[in-house]
Amino acid sequence: MKDKESPYCKCLYYSSNALARTMTKMAEDCFAPASLSPSYAFVVMSVNKNPGILSGELASLMMLTPSTVTRLLEKLEERDLVKRVSEGRTTLVFPTRASVELNDVIIQGWQELYKRIVAVLGNDESEKLTAGIYKAALKLSEK
Amino acid sequence: MKDKESPYCKCLYYSSNALARTMTKMAEDCFAPASLSPSYAFVVMSVNKNPGILSGELASLMMLTPSTVTRLLEKLEERDLVKRVSEGRTTLVFPTRASVELNDVIIQGWQELYKRIVAVLGNDESEKLTAGIYKAALKLSEK
DNA sequence: AATATTTATTTGTATATACAATATTTATTT
DNA sequence: AAATAAATATTGTATATACAAATAAATATT
Numbered sequence A, B: 001m002k003d004k005e006s007p008y009c010k011c012l013y014y015s016s017n018a019l020a021r022t023m024t025k026m027a028e029d030c031f032a033p034a035s036l037s038p039s040y041a042f043v044v045m046s047v048n049k050n051p052g053i054l055s056g057e058l059a060s061l062m063m064l065t066p067s068t069v070t071r072l073l074e075k076l077e078e079r080d081l082v083k084r085v086s087e088g089r090t091t092l093v094f095p096t097r098a099s100v101e102l103n104d105v106i107i108q109g110w111q112e113l114y115k116r117i118v119a120v121l122g123n124d125e126s127e128k129l130t131a132g133i134y135k136a137a138l139k140l141s142e143k
Numbered sequence C: 001a002a003t004a005t006t007t008a009t010t011t012g013t014a015t016a017t018a019c020a021a022t023a024t025t026t027a028t029t030t
Numbered sequence D: 001a002a003a004t005a006a007a008t009a010t011t012g013t014a015t016a017t018a019c020a021a022a023t024a025a026a027t028a029t030t
Helices: A012-034 A038-049 A055-062 A066-078 A097-121 A123-141 B012-034 B038-049 B055-062 B066-078 B097-121 B123-141
Strands: A083-087 A090-094 B083-087 B090-094
Touching: A012 A038, A012 A097, A012 B012, A012 B123, A038 A055, A038 A066, A038 A097, A055 A066, A055 A090, A066 A083, A097 A123, A097 B123, A123 B012, A123 B097, A123 B123, B012 B038, B012 B097, B038 B055, B038 B066, B038 B097, B055 B066, B055 B090, B066 B083, B097 B123
Parallel strands: none
Antiparallel strands: A083 A090, B083 B090
């Protein structure tokens, strides 16, 4: 183990997970003022922006499985940050007074996150990397 | 929600997590012949290559927290795929007969993973992306 | 030498995520 | 119209990961 670099640094599984963990930690920090972890913050933002969005739409928007979204919504509903309304086989999700009030804090957290990333990677590098990662995620998830 | 693209695609937290989930699923599939999930496979490979490696060295090698590595080692020891030996305040980790025998299957899984990634992204794109992600992960985790 | 500090690891507990199985509702086919 | 299939969401259960606290050992300080 003399090398500073991991022998796995050539592996996309390894690297992408390492980056995701780091980013998650940073995002948790940035959304802390809203007392929400990142995924919850994203759900609240999406619902605020799109009242009545379906649970399944949230799942594909966030690239999460339906069951994961259900779990997120459960917790958010407990905290009165969303309201679920069953309609046939679908579930519509609505903002609440509290979630609307929280929206600015969440957006500020999001901006703070962006700022911190750019501070480390630079604007250009950051944008390019993000775009590349997003495209790859799309392609690879199509299998 | 007319857009195909998520409004979050510009966010590195979002994109990197999406990619990590996809990659994890793919890696799970590739390591399935060894009956190991990816992180466990990486630990076994590292220990086989580096008998007597410290628990903490594994942690920094894999960019995981020490506690996470302890948990991985617990499970692997139950399955007789590593042996832990306490020495002072450190813990040395050794391969077992079974883990050595499994090594080829694991490496094949790893190669299969690489092949699948390249099949989707192409060789060049894949290498560049991985390198970029790894560098970013390093920089960002230094905070 | 005795005490305090630092280092390495392990536990207790919590969380985000997913898969497989199960409703429930809508659409399709016979 | 009845039967079958497809779509949507929810549950039961499992897993990887981390944080904070606890332990234990090595080092430094008084």
